[in-house]
Amino acid sequence: MESMLNKLKSTVTKVTADVTSAVMGNPVTREFEVGRHIASGGPGLSWRIYNGTKKSTKQEVAVFVFDKKMIDKYQKFEKDQIIDSLKRGVQQLTRLRHPRLLTVQHPLEESRDCLAFCTEPVFASLSNVLGQWDNLPSPVPSDIKEYKLYDVETKYGLLQISEGLSFLHSGVKMVHGNLCPENIILNKSGAWKIMGFDFSISSNNPSDAEPKYTCKEWQPNLPPLCLPNPEYLAPEYILSVSCDAASDMYSLGVVMHAVFNEGKPVFQVNKHDIFKSFSRQLDQLSSMSPAVLSKIPEEVREHVKMLLSVTPNVRPDADQMTKIPFFDDVGAVTLQYFDSLFQRDNLQKSQFYKGLPKVLPKLPKRVVVYRILPALTSEFVNPDMVPFVLPNVLLIAEECTKDEYVRLILPDLTPVFKQQEPIQVYRNILLIFLQKMDLLLTKTPPDDIKNSVLPMVYRALEAPSVQIQELSLNIIPTFANLIDYPSMKNSLIPRIKSACLQTSSLAVRVNSLVCLGKILEYLDKWFVIDEILPFLQQIPSREPAVLMGILGIYKCTFNHKKLGIPKEHLATKSLPHLVSLSIDNNLNLNQFNSFMMVIRDMLSRMETEHKTKLEQLHIMQEQQSSLLSNMTSMSMANTARPAPVQGSTMSTFPSSGPMVGSMGTSVSNGFNPAMGFQAGGMGMGMRPTGPSLYSGMATTTSTPNFGSLTQNQGTTGQTNKPPDMSALDNLFTSNKPKVTLNQIGPKAPSGTSSPWLGQFNSPQNPQTQMQGVPVGMGGVAGGFGMQANPFFSPQNFAQPAAAPSMNPSGIKHSASVNNDLKDLFG
Numbered sequence: 001m002e003s004m005l006n007k008l009k010s011t012v013t014k015v016t017a018d019v020t021s022a023v024m025g026n027p028v029t030r031e032f033e034v035g036r037h038i039a040s041g042g043p044g045l046s047w048r049i050y051n052g053t054k055k056s057t058k059q060e061v062a063v064f065v066f067d068k069k070m071i072d073k074y075q076k077f078e079k080d081q082i083i084d085s086l087k088r089g090v091q092q093l094t095r096l097r098h099p100r101l102l103t104v105q106h107p108l109e110e111s112r113d114c115l116a117f118c119t120e121p122v123f124a125s126l127s128n129v130l131g132q133w134d135n136l137p138s139p140v141p142s143d144i145k146e147y148k149l150y151d152v153e154t155k156y157g158l159l160q161i162s163e164g165l166s167f168l169h170s171g172v173k174m175v176h177g178n179l180c181p182e183n184i185i186l187n188k189s190g191a192w193k194i195m196g197f198d199f200s201i202s203s204n205n206p207s208d209a210e211p212k213y214t215c216k217e218w219q220p221n222l223p224p225l226c227l228p229n230p231e232y233l234a235p236e237y238i239l240s241v242s243c244d245a246a247s248d249m250y251s252l253g254v255v256m257h258a259v260f261n262e263g264k265p266v267f268q269v270n271k272h273d274i275f276k277s278f279s280r281q282l283d284q285l286s287s288m289s290p291a292v293l294s295k296i297p298e299e300v301r302e303h304v305k306m307l308l309s310v311t312p313n314v315r316p317d318a319d320q321m322t323k324i325p326f327f328d329d330v331g332a333v334t335l336q337y338f339d340s341l342f343q344r345d346n347l348q349k350s351q352f353y354k355g356l357p358k359v360l361p362k363l364p365k366r367v368v369v370y371r372i373l374p375a376l377t378s379e380f381v382n383p384d385m386v387p388f389v390l391p392n393v394l395l396i397a398e399e400c401t402k403d404e405y406v407r408l409i410l411p412d413l414t415p416v417f418k419q420q421e422p423i424q425v426y427r428n429i430l431l432i433f434l435q436k437m438d439l440l441l442t443k444t445p446p447d448d449i450k451n452s453v454l455p456m457v458y459r460a461l462e463a464p465s466v467q468i469q470e471l472s473l474n475i476i477p478t479f480a481n482l483i484d485y486p487s488m489k490n491s492l493i494p495r496i497k498s499a500c501l502q503t504s505s506l507a508v509r510v511n512s513l514v515c516l517g518k519i520l521e522y523l524d525k526w527f528v529i530d531e532i533l534p535f536l537q538q539i540p541s542r543e544p545a546v547l548m549g550i551l552g553i554y555k556c557t558f559n560h561k562k563l564g565i566p567k568e569h570l571a572t573k574s575l576p577h578l579v580s581l582s583i584d585n586n587l588n589l590n591q592f593n594s595f596m597m598v599i600r601d602m603l604s605r606m607e608t609e610h611k612t613k614l615e616q617l618h619i620m621q622e623q624q625s626s627l628l629s630n631m632t633s634m635s636m637a638n639t640a641r642p643a644p645v646q647g648s649t650m651s652t653f654p655s656s657g658p659m660v661g662s663m664g665t666s667v668s669n670g671f672n673p674a675m676g677f678q679a680g681g682m683g684m685g686m687r688p689t690g691p692s693l694y695s696g697m698a699t700t701t702s703t704p705n706f707g708s709l710t711q712n713q714g715t716t717g718q719t720n721k722p723p724d725m726s727a728l729d730n731l732f733t734s735n736k737p738k739v740t741l742n743q744i745g746p747k748a749p750s751g752t753s754s755p756w757l758g759q760f761n762s763p764q765n766p767q768t769q770m771q772g773v774p775v776g777m778g779g780v781a782g783g784f785g786m787q788a789n790p791f792f793s794p795q796n797f798a799q800p801a802a803a804p805s806m807n808p809s810g811i812k813h814s815a816s817v818n819n820d821l822k823d824l825f826g
Contacts, residue, residue, distance in 0.1 A: 023063070026065075026110075026116045028118060031055055039124035040136050041127070042183065046135065049062055049063070054118075061118045063118050090107075094108070099339060100163050101195070122185055125185050126184040126192065130262065132181070150366070153364070164194045165252065176197065177243070178199045178200075178229060180231075198228075201214065212244075215243040218238050231267065234250035239275070246312035246317070248318075250315060253306075266308060285310045288308065331359070331363050346384055360392065376392055377389075380412055383422065386419070387429055398439055405444075406445060410448065427471070434472060437453075457472060458491060458495055473499070473508070480492075493531070497516075514552075520556050520557060536577070542584050550581065551581070567606045574602065582596060
């Protein structure tokens with residue numbers, strides 16, 4: 001690991017040193033920041049290509065640098081020849097402007113150590129892509145090493161070179177003179193551009209129809225950088241010292257052969273005996289073997305064969321090559337159309353953009369992202385074109401990684417998120433964005449969602465246009481699951497509610513309710529109960545569609561497993577609201593039946609839940625009653641004990657303090673440390689229903705403590721006289737009959753008879769203790785039970801008494817009462 005780090009460090013240091021030594025002091029560095037070494041190109045791959053940026057605008061550029069140390073081995077006059085040749089090529093390129101020629105951003109600058117100029121951003125030379133890695137950084141960049149040309153890139157690239165040659169031959173009347181992969185540059189977008197005009201030849205009579213070119217004789221003694229690449233030269237250059245536009249077409253044929261044959265030209269040339277090599281090559285071209293062109297696609301094979309013809313007049317010209325069927329590929333035509341968009345009007349552009357989604361899936365991702373996407377996003381400055389361009393951009397975004405989306409697409413989309421004019425365009429843009437909202441919320445970083453995407457949705461809900469509000473309300477549920485909960489709770493829901501309450505449009509109001517109903521599942525229970533259900537009662541209109549929307553929200557909330565409505569809310573708020581809505585005169589029979597079905601379901605569930613609660617309460621009260629009965633029996637058993645021995649300090653009833661035996665040790669009866677429990681008469685039993693409903697036995701504040709009667713006997717000095725227990729014996733002796741409920745009830749006036757008095761005359765179990773609320777000698781507490789219920793009539797209670805049953809409050813009623821209750825409430 002350490003050796004790898006040291007190697008990497010040395011490589012970085014070397015590259016940095018190279019850049020510093022080569023470019024330091026060159027005037028180019030005053031305006032441009034020079035980055036890393038990325039490629040090489042030009043004659044003999046002598047130009048190192050660095051990425052860079054313009055300091056003032058941060059515009060990305062490519063910096064071409066020729067390090068003069070490369071030619072230190074030559075004599076001074078040879079060095080001057082090389083420098084002059086390179087300068088001439090760059091100066092010629094700077095003067096020429098065409099989409100198929102490499103664009104110069106800053107002219108050539110010379111310093112003591114180097115030549116440098118800046119161009120549009122560059123990926124690499126075609127020679128680098130085909131495997132020639134001379135003058136590249138070490139190790140070779142992986143993006144170049146792994147780069148493979150797609151068919152559409154090859155076709156359109158060759159078409160671009162043909163168009164560039166057509167411009168030179170027909171427009172400028174110039175022969176390039178050194179067309180080869182070294183002088184074909186792939187820019188950052190993948191477009192093929194021509195450079196390397198070091199050996200270009202201009203026409204002697206540019207105004208004439210038949211231009212004439214003067215060709216220099218081949219001088220083998222010159223340095224290689226002062227000569228064109230012989231492997232791509234037409235035979236007439238060497239053998240007859242003549243050239244014209246057809247000579248460049250021969251070079252194009254060799255380039256096409258190299259592209260389909262891993263960078264290899266048609267023939268290898270012996271540079272030491274150039275004339276002999278070309279003579280042999282001439283013979284081979286005259287009788288070319290089919291195997292030479294075997295790797296070239298069949299549909300273009302004959303054209304390449306014609307380009308490689310020995311006779312210049314047989315070769316097709318550049319304009320003819322641009323029209324061959326080989327270039328009629330849908331991808332190549334699409335890319336060509338993009339390059340000519342500046343010549344089209346809005347109608348032509350819109351028609352093209354409408355059909356583009358069918359073509360994009362057929363193109364390689366690299367071509368789409370780096371060639372087509374920049375052309376599309378450049379149209380965002382034209383508001384009328386945005387609705388046509390945007391679907392294609394979002395279609396490309398779906399195929400991009402999140403990093404590519406953030407880096408290449410989002411910066412151009414951000415201004416479009418905020419666009420609101422003109423209104424018709426804004427409506428179309430909004431529709432497109434809302435339909436792709438899942439894509440935006442998935443790939444856009446959270447901060448950008450908060451600052452750009454969701455505000456667009458909020459603006460749509462608040463828009464003055466009813467159509468836009470309807471549109472947003474219809475689409476919001478489709479991506480609601482992707483919105484973070486705080487934004488939904490604090491921003492989205494309040495705007496939907498506001499749109500529903502403030503609008504004068506029935507469609508917006510109904511769509512607001514439908515939207516809320518669809519996103520209920522993404523909300524929590526208590527937010528729905530506290531915010532959504534009360535909001536329904538604020539809706540002013542009573543149109544059937546609105547009422548059914550309200551009913552739908554109640555029904556969804558009521559039936560949803562995660563939500564639900566508590567029975568208290570059902571009884572006090574939901575059911576009263578729904579019942580009042582159900583009798584609205586605007587509802588038809590089916591709508592009324594829908595209301596009643598939901599109301600019945602709510603009543604049924606409320607009845608079931610509350611009945612279950614009361615049954616559980618009744619069971620617990622029965623259990624407590626049984627426990628208290630057992631405790632009372634044990635208390636009575638304690639009263640049957642014999643009187644204590646005279647002189648003993650132990651009282652008949654347990655005192656509130658601990659009991660001490662004869663040996664002085666405390667005695668416990670198993671109930672509490674103080675030996676015994678709180679005994680009581682009528683006061684013993686359950687406490688009234690309240691916060692301590694299940695608290696068990698009554699506390700000392702509600703139960704008389706009879707242990708206090710003998711608590712302090714030891715301190716009175718009367719240890720020899722047993723206490724008088726007659727009063728307590730009378731209270732607890734079991735042979736005395738219990739007082740019935742009729743006996744302690746109020747006496748009816750003489751001469752009157754009331755069926756109310758017979759309700760509690762059924763025989764009482766002698767062992768049953770009265771439980772529930774404290775009962776005084778005046779009878780049952782005022783306002784209690786059935787005597788205070790105006791819905792009961794005396795004739796309802798004429799049935800014979802049955803076995804007593806315990807109601808939740810502890811008072812025992814006959815079976816007839818229960819039957820009457822059933823008759824009344826069903």
